Amino acid sequence: MFKKDFPYFKNSEIVYLDNAATTQKPKAVIESQTEYYEKYCANTHRSSFGHANKATQNFENARKTLREFINASLNEEIIFTKGVTESINFIAHSFAKDFKTVIISSLEHHSNIVPWHMQGRSLGNGLEVVKCNENLDFDFEHFETLLKENPNAFVSISHISNAFGKIHDIKAIIKLAHKYNAIVMIDGAQSLAHMKVDMQELNVDFFAISSHKTFGPTGVGAIYVKKEYLKLLNPYQTGGATIYEVDFNSSTLLNSPYKFEAGTQNIAGIIGFGEALKFISHIGYENIETIEKDVYNYLNEELKKLPNIIFYNDINNSIGSRSFNFKNIIHDDIGILVDKMQIALRVGHHCAQPIMKQLEIKGTIRVSIAFYNDYTDVDRLINALKKALSMLE
Numbered sequence: 001m002f003k004k005d006f007p008y009f010k011n012s013e014i015v016y017l018d019n020a021a022t023t024q025k026p027k028a029v030i031e032s033q034t035e036y037y038e039k040y041c042a043n044t045h046r047s048s049f050g051h052a053n054k055a056t057q058n059f060e061n062a063r064k065t066l067r068e069f070i071n072a073s074l075n076e077e078i079i080f081t082k083g084v085t086e087s088i089n090f091i092a093h094s095f096a097k098d099f100k101t102v103i104i105s106s107l108e109h110h111s112n113i114v115p116w117h118m119q120g121r122s123l124g125n126g127l128e129v130v131k132c133n134e135n136l137d138f139d140f141e142h143f144e145t146l147l148k149e150n151p152n153a154f155v156s157i158s159h160i161s162n163a164f165g166k167i168h169d170i171k172a173i174i175k176l177a178h179k180y181n182a183i184v185m186i187d188g189a190q191s192l193a194h195m196k197v198d199m200q201e202l203n204v205d206f207f208a209i210s211s212h213k214t215f216g217p218t219g220v221g222a223i224y225v226k227k228e229y230l231k232l233l234n235p236y237q238t239g240g241a242t243i244y245e246v247d248f249n250s251s252t253l254l255n256s257p258y259k260f261e262a263g264t265q266n267i268a269g270i271i272g273f274g275e276a277l278k279f280i281s282h283i284g285y286e287n288i289e290t291i292e293k294d295v296y297n298y299l300n301e302e303l304k305k306l307p308n309i310i311f312y313n314d315i316n317n318s319i320g321s322r323s324f325n326f327k328n329i330i331h332d333d334i335g336i337l338v339d340k341m342q343i344a345l346r347v348g349h350h351c352a353q354p355i356m357k358q359l360e361i362k363g364t365i366r367v368s369i370a371f372y373n374d375y376t377d378v379d380r381l382i383n384a385l386k387k388a389l390s391m392l393e
C-alpha cells in the first residue's frame with residue numbers, strides 16, 4: 001500500500017525483507033537531497049549569501065523536526081553524527097570513558113561492544129553483560145545485581161535487537177539503572193522505524209539514532225544528550241565549525257550542539273532525514289504499528305508451517321525482525337538460493353556474534369520487515385523458502 005511512495009519498488013521486482021540492515025527511502029527524501037544539490041548547494045553556518053542561509057535554515061529545521069519527533073526538550077540536545085556507530089563511539093570515548101564499569105546486554109550489536117573493548121575493557125574488567133533467558137528476555141534480576149555491585153555505572157543497551165527483533169523494556173531498564181545512580185545510553189538504531197520514542201517520558205540520558213534505518217539517507221544519525229549532560233560532555237573530535245575563537249595558543253569552543261559537529265556535515269543527508277521523519281509523522285505510528293503487527297504475525301504463522309524450522313525467541317515483545325534456522329541446513333545455502341528467487345534477506349551473525357556463540361550457532365536466516373511490506377511479500381518468501389528447502393533435501 002505504501003510501496004508507491006518508494007521509487008525502489010518501482011524499479012525492482014525484489015521482495016525486500018532486509019529492513020533491519022537498511023530501509024528503503026521515500027521519494028520525498030530522495031527529492032529533498034536532489035533539490036539541495038541542484039538548487040541551493042552551499043555550506044551551512046559559515047557564509048551569509050542567500051543559498052547558504054537557506055541551507056543553514058533547512059539543516060536546522062531538520063534538527064527541530066527530530067527534536068519534536070522524539071520529544072526532546074531543546075534543539076541543543078540533538079547532535080548530528082554519521083550514524084549510531086559514531087554516536088556510540090562519541091559517547092564511549094568522551095563522556096563514558098572514565099566510568100569504572102560499563103554494563104551492556106548479551107543481545108548487543110557489535111557497535112555497542114567493540115568500542116568498549118577498544119578502551120581495554122573485557123568481561124569482569126570494566127565491562128559487565130546482562131544475561132538473557134532462553135527466550136532472549138532481558139534478565140532484570142541479573143541487571144539489578146550488576147547495578148548493586150557496580151554503583152555509578154554507565155549502562156549501554158539496545159532498544160530492539162537487530163538480530164532477533166527482541167524489544168527491551170527500556171523504560172524499566174532506565175528506571176532501575178537510575179535507582180543505582182547509573183547513567184543510561186540506549187542504542188535506538190532499530191527503534192524509530194517501528195515505534196514512537198519519547199525522550200522526556202523515557203527520562204533517558206543518551207539515545208543513539210540512525211537515519212538509514214529510519215527511511216532516511218545513509219551516513220546520518222544523531223545522539224540525543226539530556227541537557228544536564230551537555231555541559232559535562234567533551235567533544236571527541238574538533239575542528240572547523242566547532243569553535244568560537246582560535247589563536248595558536250588555544251581555542252574557545254562554541255556551545256552545543258555546534259562544538260560537537262566538527263567539519264562539514266552531511267547537509268543533504270540531514271535535510272533528507274528531516275523529510276523521512278515528516279513522512280513517518282504523516283503516516284503515523286499507529287498505522288505503522290497496526291500494519292507491521294499484522295504482517296509480522298502472518299509471517300510468523302506461515303514460517304511455523306515449514307518443516308524443521310527452529311526459532312530462538314517467541315514473538316511476544318518482538319518487532320521487525322524474525323530469525324530462524326532449519327535443522328541440518330546451513331543458513332548460507334538458503335541465502336544463496338532465495339537470492340536467485342529475488343528475495344532480499346540476510347543470513348549470518350547480523351553483527352551480533354556473542355549472542356550467536358551463546359546460542360551455539362554460526363548465524364541465522366533473518367527476515368526483517370517495515371510497514372511497506374505486505375502479505376504478498378510473505379507469500380513470495382515462503383514459496384522461495386519451500387523451493388530452496390526442496391533443493392537442499
Ligand SMILES: *Cc1c(COP(=O)(O)O)cnc(C)c1O
Nearest residue numbers: 083084085109111158162189210
Ligand atoms: C544498524 C545498527 C547499528 C549501527 O547503526 P549505523 O547507523 O549503521 O551505524 C547499531 N545497533 C543496532 C542495533 C543496529 O541495528
